Amino acid sequence: MKRVADAQVEQVVTFDGYYGGLLNFTFTEGARHRDMKFDYDGKSEKMIGMLGKKMLVLNADSVELRYKWVGTDKR
Numbered sequence: 001m002k003r004v005a006d007a008q009v010e011q012v013v014t015f016d017g018y019y020g021g022l023l024n025f026t027f028t029e030g031a032r033h034r035d036m037k038f039d040y041d042g043k044s045e046k047m048i049g050m051l052g053k054k055m056l057v058l059n060a061d062s063v064e065l066r067y068k069w070v071g072t073d074k075r
Contacts, residue, residue, distance in 0.1 A: 013050065018042065018060040025050070 016024040018040060025036040027050070038048045046057040047070070058066040 011051065015060075015065045017062040018065075019062055023048070023057065023060055023065070027051070 010030060012028045013036075014026045014028070016026055018024070021039060021041070023038040023040045023046075025038075027034045027036055036050060038046070040046050040057065040060060042060070048055050048057060052072055053069060054071045055067050056070045058068065060066065
């Protein structure tokens with residue numbers, strides 16, 4: 001389980017694993033929980049956006065996520 005947290009706004013993103021062709025995350029803000037799922041082929045790098053940030057997924061399996069933050073979404 002991988003957690004990324006922002007203490008200023010009390011938000012937590014938990015990586016729940018790669019299965020069923022999807023990257024699975026849980027977003028928690030206070031008592032609210034929301035599932036987030038992204039298509040992933042398990043072979044190539046994949047750019048995903050969440051919470052206004054961009055993450056480049058380098059590799060993932062059922063328990064581990066290798067990634068790097070690459071910027072923010074400018075809307």
